[in-house]
Amino acid sequence: MISRRTLLVTGGAGAGLALAWAVWPRHYAVDLAPERNETAIGAWLKIARNGRITIAVPQAEHGQGVYTTLPQIVADELGADWRTIGVEAAVPGPTYANPLAAAALFGGGLAHVPDAIRREHWVRSGLVLTGGSTSVRMFEAPLREAGAAARVLLTKAAAKRWGVDWGECDTADGFVVNGNRRLRFGELAAEAAGFDLPEELPLRFGDEGRLSGQSLPRLDAPAKVDGSVNFTADVRLPDMVFATIAQGPAGVTRSRLVRVDKPAADRVRGVTGVVENPHWVAVVANTSWAAIQGLAALRPRFETRGGLADSAAIDAGLEAAFERPGLAFARHGEAADELAGDVARASYAIGPGVHASLETPCATAWWHSDRLELWAPTQAPGLARAAAARAIGVSEQAVTIHPMMIGGSFGRALDHEAVEQAAILAATLRRPVQLLWTRREATLHDRFGAPARARMAARLASDGRILDWQARIATPATGAALTDRLLGHDALARSAMFLPQRADGYAMAGAVPPYAFPAASILHHPADIPLTVGHLRGGADRANAFFTECFIDELAHRAGTEPMSYRIGMLGHDPQLARCLSTAAALGEWDGGAAGTGQGLACHAMAGSRIALVAEAQQDGSGGVKVDRIVAAVDCGRAINPDVVRQQVEGGILLGLALATGRAPHFTAGLADTRTLGDLRLPRLADTPEITVELIPSRGDPGGVSDLGVVAVAPAIANALAAAAGNRHRTLPFGAS
Secondary structure, eight states, X not given: OOOHHHHHHHTTTTTTOOOTTOOSOOOOOOOOOXXXXXXXETTTEEEXXXXXXXXXXXXXXXXXXXXXXXXXXXXXXXXXXXXXXXXEEOOOSGGGOOHHHHHHHHGGGGTTSOHXXXXXXXXXXXXXXXXXXXXXXXXXXXXXXXXXXXXXHHHHHHHHHHTSOGGGOEEETTEEEETTEEEEHHHHHHHHTTSOOOSSOOOOOSSTTXXXXXXXXXXXXXXXXXXXXXXXXXXXXXXXXXXXXXXXXXXXXOOEEEEOOHHHHHTSTTEEEEEEOSSEEEEEESSHHHHHHHHHHHOOEEEOOSOXXXXXXXXXXXXXXXXSOOEEEEEESSOOSSOOSSEEEEEEEEOOBOOOOSSOSEEEEEEETTEEEEEEOOSOXXXXXXXXXXXXXXXXXXXXXXXXXXXXXXXXXXXXXXXXXXXXXHHHHTSOEEEEOXXXXXXXXXXXXXXXXXXXXXXXXXXXXXXXXXEEEEEXXXXXXXXXXXXXXXHHHHHHTTSOOOOOTTTTTTOSOSSOOSEEEEEEEEOOOSSOBOOOTTTTHHHHHHHHHHHHHHHHHHTTOOHHHHHHTTOTTOHHHHHHHHHHHHHTTOOOOOTTSOEEXXXXXXXXXXXXXXXXXXXXXXXXXXXXXXXXXXEOSSOSSHHHHHHHHHHHHHHHXXXXXXXXXXXXXXXXXXXXXXXXXXXXXXXXOEEEEEEOOOOSOOOOOTTHHHHTHXXXXXXXXXXXXXXXXXXXXGGGO
């Protein structure tokens, strides 16, 4: 049994996990590396003599606000003064593992493995991950307990000084208080660490004086505003050189380097060398610009045998998937394989999604004293460290990784090709090297959000009610691809690869509608396409919500029913989503979505949260799409920091808007026609609609929000365009319709 004393040592990493596999000791050592005049209190925080509190955060900060929300949970339970709170990245280890994110990303690739075993394996292997809108959902409980444990220890230390029972003491604003007596946390920390915890921790309750629920200022904002924060490209080391890289055409087959013009590159001022690899070539120089110019002069040539990315081949692969039997993902009621009677049908498509983050893949590496030191923007630091070690043939213990702030990511920083390449360059050159991919390279060799096709069908009653719902979705098995690429050296993942194929849980996320139907069948048709796919913010919910919400809207109009009422009539089991719909409709001045109104509505549930949107949109004079207004209503349970939630939902809406109204890459023989941010036609400030985000008060457990804003935007806009001009867009992005 896990005692409260064990909790202090392990940081609550085992709390809530299935114990079926708990036959090994689970006392994980944690070193917060306290500096002089600092005292570590458990696995999550340390307190300095001057009252400064530093909280370890295992999640990568790439704009989503975890460097604020996670410390806010601890500070609230501890009774700290927010002005004294600081943050540092946690050292990867079992205590900080995130099996919830692992399940979201890799669960589809390990569908045969029992959930309890998967979770236990991911904890024991210290799989630290950021993704899947899991940070608060995963770590709220252990962080609350860590804050409560520190509060109890501090009150015990103060109570001993005062000669009172510790239960008569409390904490507030960084002090332990008992009547008129007050002692600062910093004065008590060293003594507090020597006390024992009770069997049951007293967690705070009630709303008075709580930090949780307040829109406290973000801890990462000041340094980002004044430019003092360090990203990977800001790292500077003695004798460091800069490098950029070229790889072959895009596809699923690795290209082979066959020719370079090294003398031409050497003639570029500032170039110090060229490093050739079987699959890539790098130019090294004393500045990044010189490296880029040298690479242009190098004119590398590659050979690729088959597997080149090609849009026609991608489309053919998706269509061919429908010719093979689908894998059952969900089925209930007396669902028919072939629908008969009054049947409505529609087909939808979504193209590859590009990450287009501001920070391209990069890493800084330094080989010294028979060790490799890495600075990298990574959402999976343990996996990045292991990949770097394999790349240069050393043990993981010989590699130290420093997870850096990330300049966006949207999921791209889960992969670590740049880390491997930087490690090879540092080991080859025997000096510090900073590798930065160009925008062209980042776009060409993205790990794209998977393209998909859907064939939707519904058998209808005479009054338009849905009697039988059928969704057949052709898309790559992204969960299996992520598992193979990122966990390919994991024993559990390797063993699962030999088991029979099942519907991919990642690829089918969000495919089960939130509505109640008498019967439904959802099938996954795994598609084999010449394109490397990966995790993109919003996941597969982005495609599957588009398919569902557009088809529901078409069915509502076919039935002659107002679209919001049509949806709410099927949501008796989900009053929260129904409330989101009614709230968005009221705030968005919904007038029924009739012809000519230019209003569209959509909703979705994911990661324990719910969202509904009303969009106002129209075709502009050039054939593009103009979105004038978006109103969103969100139920995400208890909001730790409401402003951060609004920021995440609004940011997700803007990303969803970019993916819906911009351009998807078109491939010909492994080359994409989108090589710059401008080519993607991302929305600019002048294109940004008025956005309103309303948070519905809730006392439920916190849900995820980072992906939530992305998913419902495209169907709401598509439904608005259909209302504006009667032209139904069934393909994303809309420019491809």
